[in-house]
Amino acid sequence: MPKPTHDPKGDILAIAERWAGEGRDVALATVIETWGSAPRPVGSHLVIDAEGAFMGSVSGGCVEGAVVTEAVDVIAGGDPKVLEFGVADETAWEVGLSCGGRIRVYVEKLTRG
Amino acid sequence: MELGLLAALNEERSQRRAVLVVTELASGAQRLIREADIDAEDEADALRAALLSGRSRVQPGEAGERFVAVHVPAPKFVVVGAVHISQALAPMAIAAGFDVTIVDPRTAFATAERFAGLRLIAEWPDEALPAIGLDRWTAFAALTHDPKIDDDAIAAALNAGCFYVGALGSRKTHAKRLERLAECGVNERDTARIHAPIGLDIGAQSPAEIAVAVLAEAIAALRGGQHAR
Numbered sequence: 001m002p003k004p005t006h007d008p009k010g011d012i013l014a015i016a017e018r019w020a021g022e023g024r025d026v027a028l029a030t031v032i033e034t035w036g037s038a039p040r041p042v043g044s045h046l047v048i049d050a051e052g053a054f055m056g057s058v059s060g061g062c063v064e065g066a067v068v069t070e071a072v073d074v075i076a077g078g079d080p081k082v083l084e085f086g087v088a089d090e091t092a093w094e095v096g097l098s099c100g101g102r103i104r105v106y107v108e109k110l111t112r113g
Numbered sequence: 114m115e116l117g118l119l120a121a122l123n124e125e126r127s128q129r130r131a132v133l134v135v136t137e138l139a140s141g142a143q144r145l146i147r148e149a150d151i152d153a154e155d156e157a158d159a160l161r162a163a164l165l166s167g168r169s170r171v172q173p174g175e176a177g178e179r180f181v182a183v184h185v186p187a188p189k190f191v192v193v194g195a196v197h198i199s200q201a202l203a204p205m206a207i208a209a210g211f212d213v214t215i216v217d218p219r220t221a222f223a224t225a226e227r228f229a230g231l232r233l234i235a236e237w238p239d240e241a242l243p244a245i246g247l248d249r250w251t252a253f254a255a256l257t258h259d260p261k262i263d264d265d266a267i268a269a270a271l272n273a274g275c276f277y278v279g280a281l282g283s284r285k286t287h288a289k290r291l292e293r294l295a296e297c298g299v300n301e302r303d304t305a306r307i308h309a310p311i312g313l314d315i316g317a318q319s320p321a322e323i324a325v326a327v328l329a330e331a332i333a334a335l336r337g338g339q340h341a342r
Contacts, residue, residue, distance in 0.1 A: 013119065013122065013123055013126070014123055016119060017116070017119050017120055017123050020116050020119070028114060028119075030180070030182065032138075032169070032171055032180045033170075033171050042168065042169045042170065043168075043169040043182060043183070079141070080141040082138055104171075106136065106138065106180060108114050108136075108141060109114075110114055110115075110116050110119060111114070111115050111116065112115075112116050113115065113116070113117060
């Protein structure tokens with residue numbers, strides 16, 4: 001019997017499945033591209049529920065708040081979104097990456113069949 | 114993402130199988146592609162390259178940009194032989210991201226003092242290997258020079274489809290090993306996969322240098338580098 005290599009307790013995709021299984025409305029955010037000194041690598045996840053509860057990390061804390069807000073909208077609306085954060089953005093001084101990097105984040109709702 | 118797709122993805126991950134999830138960014142359309150099914154895909158080369166690299170990335174596709182999420186298991190490195198080379202190899206392999214286990218039934222070699230902080234199992238390979246779980250995402254090196262310990266373990270590693278199987282010993286030693294393995298019924302297609310003499314030919318002399326050569330050869334096999342075969 002092979003052992004799972006990911007820790008189910010801290011594994012964001014496992015948490016997303018569990019939350020959805022509990023009947024919660026859930027969105028998944030994924031870092032899909034990075035430029036410069038982005039704090040979290042491509043493939044990093046954040047799982048968010050309709051109440052704004054979240055687990056994981058897409059930026060080490062810099063833009064999580066904004067991603068959660070967008071994710072709650074995605075849960076309500078249903079359509080996925082691509083978000084971009086970086087110092088060049090208008091909003092950068094509010095929710096930018098102080099490291100000077102830039103990231104794109106894909107936010108999607110978990111849907112049932 | 115559909116919940117069914119997420120459940121299938123998590124099941125594949127827990128079974129240590131490699132999968133890709135391809136998302137069309139414009140439409141949100143999504144597919145899970147198992148490693149065994151990549152060759153049947155239109156853009157098999159790009160998908161195969163993504164899988165070998167182990168890195169998720171945005172790729173141009175027919176329907177615009179698509180995100181290829183690469184889910185590959187953490188590679189293991191199983192070393193049979195608690196020898197001098199292993200003392201150098203184990204920490205290097207850990208630094209390179211491998212989950213390392215050393216197996217040697219000879220309790221004079223397999224001491225916690227010689228392998229402090231490392232996972233060391235002082236048992237015969239046929240006892241220890243099933244619990245470790247050799248698989249396609251495991252690199253394996255036999256370093257004891259003792260056929261009684263190495264041979265069955267090599268056969269097990271080949272049988273499990275380990276992506277790298279290396280065995281210490283000269284060409285002459287290896288020729289004899291191949292004869293023994295053939296007698297035990299291991300077929301030639303499998304034994305041809307054994308890297309022996311072990312390690313990339315970098316003229317390695319010291320145990321630490323040989324460890325570098327072995328680790329480099331294993332990484333080439335994992336990533337499909339030009340030294341892979």
